[in-house]
Amino acid sequence: MYGFLIGVGVLLIFSIVWMVYRIQTLVSVVKGSDKKIASGSNKVNAILFIVFLVGTGILMFWYSIKEFDNYQLPVASEHGVVTDSLFWWTMAITGIVFLITHVLLFIFPYKYRYSEKRKASFYPDNNKLEIIWTIVPAFVLAGLVISGWVAWSDITAPAPENAHTVEIMGYQFAWEVRYPGKDNVLGDYDYRLITATNSHGIDFNDKNAIDDFSSPVVVIPKGEPVLFKIRARDVLHSVFAPHMRLKMDAVPGMPTRFWFVPTKTTAEMREETGNPEFNYEIACTEICGNGHFSMRKVIEVVEPEEYQKWYAEQKSFIQLNPALADGLSAETKELAEIQLSEK
């Protein structure tokens, strides 16, 4: 029944629109306005451009100011402060250009709308003007590029020696984390060694692997350089930590990296945002399959002392699952046993 009523309603609306359309066509034929070069609609359209300019302009400023704290995520890394300032500088410069060009673009239609009494100016070129508006944008862009390049070079420079290494591996559809353990060196891995119990494919024949450990959350110290070593097990993923202004693809077969210095602990951020539930998060930003939207990992930034303490307390893969040491060479096994006995 409802369907029928809606159908009738739609039909009615269509027939009314149809009638109006026919009537206005006939009227314009009778009035002869369809013969004129520009009818009354010309002025209406010209005015609508001004209405659009003012209306959307107000809407844009109102919303941008009102929502500022919502869309501007608090920043929690050293380089993030730099890229944010670059972002807002670019916003200021492009914003001015945006406003000027749009004001002109929408005022000209009003100001220069058709009039039979006027003739357009024949103004085919002006080389001086062309040169000005080639060179000025070129210089402005050069400024932006150079500041961006300086920041980019710093961000992508090799990590400092004392950086804390964390390995992040993406797979469908989660992240796994590995720390290098006491020796600060991650052990070798090989994707052919992956099993149900060795999801990282760690090669425990490598001595460096013996003290490697995993963690359900990424724990990192505040104020010290942290190096994310990023890899993927199956398809492309991308590590995105929005508050850290950090993003790097995880590529199967090609390890990538990104280092940064976190500047606020999770506790400090909870205070700053007034949200006791706040957590730093990692999301995936490279389409990877059905669960692409659910690859969440929490980052916990703590004070360096707390970090040292936490780090020392962690149990290695082998400690948690001694069976992993089965079938290792005698020498490595010895090391593993020493570690196990330390427990």
Add this chain to the structure above:
Amino acid sequence: MSTASVANHDAAHDHHEHEHHDNFVTKYIFSQDHKMIAKQYLVTGMFWALLGGFLSILFRLQLGFPEMNMSFLRPILGGWIDETGHLDPTFYLALVTMHGTIMVFFVLTAGLSGTFSNFLIPLQIGARDMASGFMNMVSYWLFFLSGVIMFISLFLKTGPASGGWVVYPPLSALEQAIPGSGLGMTLWLVAMTFFIASSLMGGINYITTVINLRTKGMSFSKLPLTIWAFFLTAVIGLLSFPVLFAAALLLVFDRSFGTSFYLSDIYIGGEALPNTGGSPVLYQHLFWFLGHPEVYIVLLPALGITSEVIATNSRKPIFGYKAMIISLLGITVLSFVVWAHHMFVSGMNPFLGSIFMFLTLIIAVPSAVKVFNYLTTLWRGNLIFTPAMLFSIGLVSFFISGGLTGIFLGNSAIDIQLHDTYFVVAHFHLVMGSASFFGMIAGVYHWFPKMFGRMMDAKLGYIHFWITFVGVYMVFFPMHYIGIAGFPRRYYSWTNFEFANMYTDLNMFVSAAAIVTFAAQFIFLFNFFYSMYKGRKATLNPWRSNTLEWTTPIEPGHGNWPGEIPSVYRWPYDYSKPGAEEDFIPQTVPLSATPESNLPHEQELVKVELEIMKEEEDVLVSNETGH
């Protein structure tokens, strides 16, 4: 005038040559007439635009109203709506992928270039048809075939390709990774192969025609900017599409023949694959070597159309004709050396990132020049707001808005945060999606009288424009905020993340605006098909334009001009020339006929012109006596 005598001569002879006895099949289906092929492209493009738009409405429903019960869509989507009435997350990705593929390739490449390059190149340069009418026909039918294959892939049980329109391997290479990478992806690759063949055939034809078949007097410096744009678009396509073909071919090898071009160290579905040594980044390089020029393949024709429409309806010459050509050339060349700005965080060498950041921001300069030139063309014009003019102004607005956000994304340091967020979605939908779409619509409104001999209704055009213009901004402008907030692309839902668990209201608004904008396109469709049969009869030159196509009969037959092809004596932008009686002087009017409005340097050209005309007349006379 001597042109008249030239035109009369050989008229009967010529007419005979081009008189075809068309039956239905050769006239409407396997036509070799560039105008009919253009219309075929246009109608096919409209079909795909409608389908592509509809797919976007489906996923906007999911994003704007995640709680909604979508059971009412089950008659169309069947099993992709689960028992609880929700959209299947796998199918969501398929929708996003197919929306992108369809819009970029089928609508804005084939629908735009295919329609207007075909329609306008012979008409505006003064040619009877394309260099090869047969190849032109094959080009359309390969495109059609490609479309049929892509369309079939939508109905597969495992769904169409779902790895995003860029189909990055390994996701697109491994069936285990996502169901759409099975048969759906195979069909995607087959369809794209035909598509590439189609656009190459088209492109070769456009280039050859522009170079070889220009009428007498139509030098490159007298070509309308539309033709310059179509010409350079074809050049870009010719150089870049083969690389996509190479990328796709290697992907086929990886998928079906066990090679490892893009695959390495993969453990999936409980087993380690044997592939080693490949690089997924290699695919990205190859893909974007087409992918970025593709942006300009989509955009340049729209800019060309806009230049023509804005000049005509401002009753003013386009400002800086030469600068416009130089910037088109600049964009063409630079479009090949900026591709890796899509890959700043792909893991490629950061030094490469620096290089591509420099090159990318250079390409902003010619784009800026174009914008300033459009603005100056409007300045002190005598503007007539035909629907085509409105859409062209809309295009300039989108080109500015989307172009400026490109400056953020082209800066690798800023791109770290913005890459693959909704900021990117907003950026390219404005600058290439909506801008090109508006160019296409402007072209349809402007050249409809030439296509069908009737006028589209202007009032409906105004309504269509204002709803669409406001609608597009309401859809894409809010995405900047969502993007700055870090919302990632291609997400089925954002509620899993605290940082993105907001803006449900804004997403709802965007979806509602998308539905309204989509609905408004039916006004256009009605106007289009109704006017085709019932529209007001067009006059010979309804926009009082200078270019050659308006010198053909109202409904030109195959061969375009019944008599001799007119010669060209001046550039196409002599609008409102001081001293001239009318506010336009068509390209076919010799300078010698308009001494009152000639500029000093043109006055000198008159002498040369008269000499050439005299020579020609002598040749004609001697020919005639020789018969």
